[in-house]
Amino acid sequence: MSEIRVGILGLGTIGLGAARILIEQQNLMARRLGKKLILVAAADRSLDRDFGLDLSGVRLTDDANDVVTADDVDLVIELIGGYEPARTFVATAIEHGKHVVTANKALIAKHGEELFPLAENHGVAIGFEAAVGGGIPCLKALREGLAANAVESVYGILNGTCNFILTKMENEGADYAAVLKEAQELGYAETDPTFDVEGIDTAHKLSILASMAFGSKIKFDEVFTEGISKIGAADIEAVAELGYRIKLLGIAKPHCINGEEKVEMRVHPTLVPLSAQLAQVSDSYNAVMISGDFVEHTVYTGRGAGERPTASAVIADVMDIARVASGGVKYLAPPMGYVASERQELATLPMADVQCEYYLRFMVQDESGVIAAIGSILADHHISLEAVSQKERHATQAVAVIMLTHATTEGNLQAAISRITLLASVQEDVLILRKESFGV
Amino acid sequence: MSEIRVGILGLGTIGLGAARILIEQQNLMARRLGKKLILVAAADRSLDRDFGLDLSGVRLTDDANDVVTADDVDLVIELIGGYEPARTFVATAIEHGKHVVTANKALIAKHGEELFPLAENHGVAIGFEAAVGGGIPCLKALREGLAANAVESVYGILNGTCNFILTKMENEGADYAAVLKEAQELGYAETDPTFDVEGIDTAHKLSILASMAFGSKIKFDEVFTEGISKIGAADIEAVAELGYRIKLLGIAKPHCINGEEKVEMRVHPTLVPLSAQLAQVSDSYNAVMISGDFVEHTVYTGRGAGERPTASAVIADVMDIARVASGGVKYLAPPMGYVASERQELATLPMADVQCEYYLRFMVQDESGVIAAIGSILADHHISLEAVSQKERHATQAVAVIMLTHATTEGNLQAAISRITLLASVQEDVLILRKESFGV
Numbered sequence: 001m002s003e004i005r006v007g008i009l010g011l012g013t014i015g016l017g018a019a020r021i022l023i024e025q026q027n028l029m030a031r032r033l034g035k036k037l038i039l040v041a042a043a044d045r046s047l048d049r050d051f052g053l054d055l056s057g058v059r060l061t062d063d064a065n066d067v068v069t070a071d072d073v074d075l076v077i078e079l080i081g082g083y084e085p086a087r088t089f090v091a092t093a094i095e096h097g098k099h100v101v102t103a104n105k106a107l108i109a110k111h112g113e114e115l116f117p118l119a120e121n122h123g124v125a126i127g128f129e130a131a132v133g134g135g136i137p138c139l140k141a142l143r144e145g146l147a148a149n150a151v152e153s154v155y156g157i158l159n160g161t162c163n164f165i166l167t168k169m170e171n172e173g174a175d176y177a178a179v180l181k182e183a184q185e186l187g188y189a190e191t192d193p194t195f196d197v198e199g200i201d202t203a204h205k206l207s208i209l210a211s212m213a214f215g216s217k218i219k220f221d222e223v224f225t226e227g228i229s230k231i232g233a234a235d236i237e238a239v240a241e242l243g244y245r246i247k248l249l250g251i252a253k254p255h256c257i258n259g260e261e262k263v264e265m266r267v268h269p270t271l272v273p274l275s276a277q278l279a280q281v282s283d284s285y286n287a288v289m290i291s292g293d294f295v296e297h298t299v300y301t302g303r304g305a306g307e308r309p310t311a312s313a314v315i316a317d318v319m320d321i322a323r324v325a326s327g328g329v330k331y332l333a334p335p336m337g338y339v340a341s342e343r344q345e346l347a348t349l350p351m352a353d354v355q356c357e358y359y360l361r362f363m364v365q366d367e368s369g370v371i372a373a374i375g376s377i378l379a380d381h382h383i384s385l386e387a388v389s390q391k392e393r394h395a396t397q398a399v400a401v402i403m404l405t406h407a408t409t410e411g412n413l414q415a416a417i418s419r420i421t422l423l424a425s426v427q428e429d430v431l432i433l434r435k436e437s438f439g440v
Numbered sequence: 441m442s443e444i445r446v447g448i449l450g451l452g453t454i455g456l457g458a459a460r461i462l463i464e465q466q467n468l469m470a471r472r473l474g475k476k477l478i479l480v481a482a483a484d485r486s487l488d489r490d491f492g493l494d495l496s497g498v499r500l501t502d503d504a505n506d507v508v509t510a511d512d513v514d515l516v517i518e519l520i521g522g523y524e525p526a527r528t529f530v531a532t533a534i535e536h537g538k539h540v541v542t543a544n545k546a547l548i549a550k551h552g553e554e555l556f557p558l559a560e561n562h563g564v565a566i567g568f569e570a571a572v573g574g575g576i577p578c579l580k581a582l583r584e585g586l587a588a589n590a591v592e593s594v595y596g597i598l599n600g601t602c603n604f605i606l607t608k609m610e611n612e613g614a615d616y617a618a619v620l621k622e623a624q625e626l627g628y629a630e631t632d633p634t635f636d637v638e639g640i641d642t643a644h645k646l647s648i649l650a651s652m653a654f655g656s657k658i659k660f661d662e663v664f665t666e667g668i669s670k671i672g673a674a675d676i677e678a679v680a681e682l683g684y685r686i687k688l689l690g691i692a693k694p695h696c697i698n699g700e701e702k703v704e705m706r707v708h709p710t711l712v713p714l715s716a717q718l719a720q721v722s723d724s725y726n727a728v729m730i731s732g733d734f735v736e737h738t739v740y741t742g743r744g745a746g747e748r749p750t751a752s753a754v755i756a757d758v759m760d761i762a763r764v765a766s767g768g769v770k771y772l773a774p775p776m777g778y779v780a781s782e783r784q785e786l787a788t789l790p791m792a793d794v795q796c797e798y799y800l801r802f803m804v805q806d807e808s809g810v811i812a813a814i815g816s817i818l819a820d821h822h823i824s825l826e827a828v829s830q831k832e833r834h835a836t837q838a839v840a841v842i843m844l845t846h847a848t849t850e851g852n853l854q855a856a857i858s859r860i861t862l863l864a865s866v867q868e869d870v871l872i873l874r875k876e877s878f879g880v
Contacts, residue, residue, distance in 0.1 A: 145756050294465075327767045327768075332763075
């Protein structure tokens, strides 16, 4: 039985998960693959510890360069994370003729456009299923399973930390800061949670999904990104009364404007109808909803993070590559779902031109006429309202006025909001949430 | 650009959908594939009609043999359905060196074990993604995306007709017969609905999923199968009050009993907790939940039938095959997810040995002591109760007594039921529904 020799960079949580599958599941995978996957080497900065796994027979080194240049390694699994030195190690592995599998969304989102051609020139594959949606084989679904479709939209709950926080805020009526602290204590959130809670991780993943869906180049820097740190328990409650739940969504849609194709990409807390499939995805689960012109709506749900689910996706890529290793990567679907020459430099739709429905929360002094004044400015901008509510009335305190609008452009909405915040009785911190409808 | 020449057998709903994608989406698919898919021939018994599609340039014939033996066809899409003549045409196509893609679950479930080796011997591929879950790429997820996992369970809502009927019964409080009639008028159910409503279609699909999940031979004849025709509006209401929804599920699990691997396969109406993802899948949508030892729970949802979704899955298979056509099918994942020599003749777990929790509905004469008598027999069989309810009390009419049991084996439950129906005050038509819990 032929063999594929694997090296791992980074024996953290996911690295050990990948090592565990390669060791414990070797026979099962050989029955599926007709080939043996052998873990021959692993690099980590800290080797003097208990890995909780029998790594005898695996060459351990604290120098990743030993793995990416080793003659006896066919495929390198990069699980260091972050931009550098991951990028340098991956590039070196490719230049040494090794296939690469990674779970590193930051790396692909930021440096994919440099790494894909490098891999193509060296006749090796790059797999990154684990970079989006953790264990869910959603990139494979989009790239291969839905390849006959023009993709009409992608909606994703792509960050388990945010989904965990939002679920807990709703279930416990707790505020953001308290739940974040608890998530950090449980290890569900990093000490510096910025990447997760400010939507950057979701934007990394969305930029990859959008590129694969529409055949465009990856443009992570152009994703409109808002996180969840401004959401309060009161917002979650107010939204629930209107029949919605707040989810941090990544959203991508294609547009054709005056004959020019553009890509809409945005990450923000979103009002999702309680009846939608995505509203049911709770805790640290992820979900991706992909709609195509033939398949209609499809939804993929599963664990978005964690040692074992992420390792499952990593090793699925290893198996795909192992299957074609003897013949060449031309027998694999192209990494981004389109052949390289057909991937286009599509413009990103400016956020000002994006159409949304909005949930607006104004804090106002309860003076008579303030709702009428806000409504009048919105009407000036042709923004019509679906619902208005004002909860409690205190003569001395600011109270929340909540409005749901019908669809308008972001630019128009922001122009109206700028005028509204000039009203003497309206405070400056207007909460603007966007609302989406779904087919399923 | 190299070309793959395609022939279609059967220009019914799905056949026309497949033809439509091949024609309308040709450029998009070429950008993804780097090859052109060309529809060269199509066979149908009835050619003298408006196809609603420009088929000029396509050779139309009323003799399927012309397509399966044609020199200018590389790949045959079989969309005739049923066992014969589909089986003969598929075998002939394979013997003539043509790849085959089919949406025919009956064919694969019944004749797959004969067709797979035939295809392997002739060096051609068989694709059948569309046979299970319609447009959802769930077989690809199981076969490739989760290939690093030992599969722990598969649960599927696999028949859109049944799901449509059950959803409508719940929403309208309507009875089975009335909703079936409406579904037939809308074209959602066949004139003879037996295959759908009696669970046979679901059993076809489940037998394929189970075989792919566990590396066992397909044993459609051994699937325990019960349909939905005995469910009444009152049952749906009673179940809802307990926090459940009835779904027709196909369920497959692996077992190791005294060192022997066995496969549990059953299709029946099932109580699903309202909070479960599968409970949210309504109307004609399908969903498959696959759990693995590394990935944990994953759920795949989408349209389970219909021209366009099913054609999406058919053409995804065509694209997968086209990608490796020049190199050989060894570069594809094996059709059933394990290399042929590793597919085992696993025994099916006898239904009597299957463990379930049960919902029991007894129609009883409201004599004092009857619930105690039933309870006493259940206790004799060590079956403990989670809940008991009796709705209304009429002195002269039979009333429904509903019991939820804790887990017991089907054999034990049936033995107890046989004794209970001997009680003078219990009518014979006991409704037995099974109940499942889910991780998500």
